[in-house]
Amino acid sequence: MQVSSRHIDTWLTLQSNLGRAPNTIAAYSFALRDYQQFCSDQNTCVDIASREQVSQYVRNLLNRRVSKSKGISSSLFANATIRQRITVVRLFYDYLIEEGLRTTNPVRRGNQFNNRNRRDIRAIVPIQHKMPWIPNEEEWQRLLAEAQGMSLRNRLMLTLAYDGGLRREELCLLNTKDIDPSHRLLHIRAETTKAKRDRIVPYSASTGQLLLDYLRYRRRLTSARGAIFISESSRNIGMPITFWAWSKVIRSLGNAAGLPRFSTHTLRHLCLTDLARSGWDLHEIATFAGHRNTSTTLIYIHLSGRELATKLAVASSVHGLRLEDISESLQ
Incomplete structure (x- = not known):
């Protein structure tokens, strides 16, 4: 276990030297210490863990309850939390390969394509696309x-x-x-x-x-x-x-x-959704929010229901005219 700890410490120091934010380093450290403890409980060293150990760790995360200061919560880990943990483990194994300490990474990458048949390779933990929660009036x-x-x-x-x-x-x-x-x-x-x-x-x-x-x-x-x-x-x-x-x-x-469910990010979600409801352009909202990719901004367009509401109004109008035509023809 001492060897694994030394490699983890070295990798975290490297990430810090590369300018990663303190919160990012803290998240990396928490994820790797958790994985290290799991491997220790399985009598396995992190450095030599196989895909079998990684799959067992994923299963452990999927079944694990969120710990609270006053006991055990009834909620499971969020999909994003599990994906973050696994991503950190994969990045750490990439580092071990670069340093010549391993030859393979036991955490496979998702969203890749096979060169022969162009099939999508499923991620080890599939992404669940959920709309952010915002309060109603x-x-x-x-x-x-x-x-x-x-x-x-x-x-x-x-x-x-x-x-x-x-x-x-x-x-x-x-x-x-x-x-x-x-x-x-x-x-x-x-x-x-x-x-x-x-x-x-x-x-x-x-x-x-x-x-x-x-x-x-x-x-x-x-x-x-x-x-x-x-x-x-x-x-x-x-x-x-x-x-x-x-x-x-x-x-x-x-x-x-x-x-x-109200969090520090809820106010940002609500603001951007309200801008979309008010008719702001996609790129205007992206600029205001500081988004690199407008695909992130699209979440708020969808959440506002603006496009669907407009299309529904048009569809209702067409539907109504057709009903009037039928009524006049069949009476």
Whole structure:
């Protein structure tokens, strides 16, 4: 097991040196330590594990329940979680092959084509394409009612996350220098984004007033420039808010509203869906969201039901005219 640990540590250090985000490194480490523990329980070394061990690990993940601090949850691991774990294991074995420590990778790749008959090779864990969850109008009003009792900072973060369609990292890492109040614009820096691309997003006048009120309040906590959103607790006062602290706020809000599926990403999903409902062009939404590929943006077009609703209206019109024609002809 010591040899496996050394190779895992070396690979994680390599990924860190290549500039992978800290959250990515943490996810890699968690996945590999979990796989290493499974192999240890099977009396197998990670370095020499076979496809049989990998298949057993997949089965283990498919049957495993999500652990909670107060016991065992009734929910199984999400498809995306399982795929992420397996992808990390595959990348690690690619590294072992490159270093001459293995000759084959026990985790096969999916979405490839056989050169002879062009058949698709099925992924080891098939992708499940699920629409993101967003609250309906009644659920949204419940969330807003609960949010009224939140602190000024949290209310602004909630508003800005929706108004700008911001990811958790983009929101929490906003800096005072990223604000252009004269034009009501936010500069989303490349290093805080998933696609590593700068973008500029506008915010509304109501959000601007809330932002102005918060910045006045913030000056009473600290005069230092830097992170916009800072801790208000006596222990860490003036320190930048962490991702986990914001996630905890959102989780508490969702639970209070009776909506445990509400997450930090829900506000972004809702924003982009609302833009699609409002008739924004696909490429306009992609630019606003910072998507590299418009196929990602299409999710929100589909979720809005805009295209289907338009086609249904046309179909209903044609159907109605045909019925009138039949009625007139047969009477």
